[in-house]
Amino acid sequence: MVDKKDFVLAVEGLTVSFDGFKAVNDLSFYVEEDEIRVIIGPNGAGKTTVLDLICGKTQATDGSIKFRGKELTKMSEHAIVHAGIGRKFQNPSIYEDLTVFENLEISFPRGHGVFGALAFKRDAEVIAAVEEVAETIFLSEDLNKTAGLLSHGQKQWLEIGMLLIQKPDLLMLDEPVAGMSVAERKKTAELLNRITQGRSVIVIEHDMQFVEDIAHRVTVLHQGKVLSEGSMERVKNDPKVVEVYLGH
Numbered sequence: 001m002v003d004k005k006d007f008v009l010a011v012e013g014l015t016v017s018f019d020g021f022k023a024v025n026d027l028s029f030y031v032e033e034d035e036i037r038v039i040i041g042p043n044g045a046g047k048t049t050v051l052d053l054i055c056g057k058t059q060a061t062d063g064s065i066k067f068r069g070k071e072l073t074k075m076s077e078h079a080i081v082h083a084g085i086g087r088k089f090q091n092p093s094i095y096e097d098l099t100v101f102e103n104l105e106i107s108f109p110r111g112h113g114v115f116g117a118l119a120f121k122r123d124a125e126v127i128a129a130v131e132e133v134a135e136t137i138f139l140s141e142d143l144n145k146t147a148g149l150l151s152h153g154q155k156q157w158l159e160i161g162m163l164l165i166q167k168p169d170l171l172m173l174d175e176p177v178a179g180m181s182v183a184e185r186k187k188t189a190e191l192l193n194r195i196t197q198g199r200s201v202i203v204i205e206h207d208m209q210f211v212e213d214i215a216h217r218v219t220v221l222h223q224g225k226v227l228s229e230g231s232m233e234r235v236k237n238d239p240k241v242v243e244v245y246l247g248h
C-alpha cells in the first residue's frame, strides 16, 4: 500500500450538487505517479464533471482534491494549470489557420520579464521543444502544414502536443479517440504509453479495446460514486459493472 502522501492526486469525499442533484457524490480515488487511470461508466455517471472539478471549471460543494499535497478546490483554473495540470476537452481546440509548428509554439510556456538578450536562447529552446513534441505526436513531417488540413486524429494529437509542451505533471483527456480510425486509436495508445514517465494521466473513455490498451487501473463511476476499481481484468468481471455498464 502506497502512503497517501505519495499520491499525485488524492480525491476525497468530493461532492458537487447542481440544484440539489449530486452529480458527484462523496467520491474518493487516488492516482499515482506514472499511472494511466481510465474512468469509465454510463452516460451521466459524472465522469466529465470530475475532470471539471479537478481543473477548477466547476466548484466543489464538499470534499477535497489534493495535487501533490496542494488543495485545488479553492484555486482558480489558471492557478491549477500553473500548478501542472493540463486538460483536453472532447473537441479539438487548435488554431486551424496556423501551422502545426505555430500551434505548438504559442502553447510553449514563456516566462515573464524575459528581455532581448535572452531571445536567441529562448528561440532555440522553443524550437527544440516543438520538435521533440512533434515527434511524440507523430507530426514531425507536418510542422509546416496548416493545422486545419490535418486529419481529425492528427488534430487530436496536436492538441495533446499543445498540452505536452507545457510539461504537465497531470494530463486529463476526455474521450481522446472519439471519431478516430482503428489505426489512429492504436497509435494514440502508443503515444499515451510513451508519455507517462514522471507524470500521471487520467482518461475518460468508452472504447473498451482502447481502455485495455492503456489502463493501469480503471475506476468505474456510477451515479457520481465509485462502483468498482482495479485492473481492467478485475472490473470487467465485476458483476456490478456488467449490470450497469458493460452489459449494455
Ligand SMILES: Nc1ncnc2c1ncn2[C@@H]1O[C@H](COP(=O)(O)OP(=O)(O)OP(=O)(O)O)[C@@H](O)[C@H]1O
Residues within 6 Å of the ligand: 018, 023, 041, 042, 043, 044, 045, 046, 047, 048, 049, 050
Ligand atoms: N453545470 C451543470 N448543471 C446541472 N447539471 C449538470 C451540470 N453538469 C453536469 N450536470 C449533470 O450531471 C450529471 C453528470 O454529467 P457528466 O457530464 O459528468 O456525466 P458523464 O459521466 O461525463 O456522461 P457522458 O458519458 O455522457 O459524457 C448529468 O446528469 C448532467 O446532466
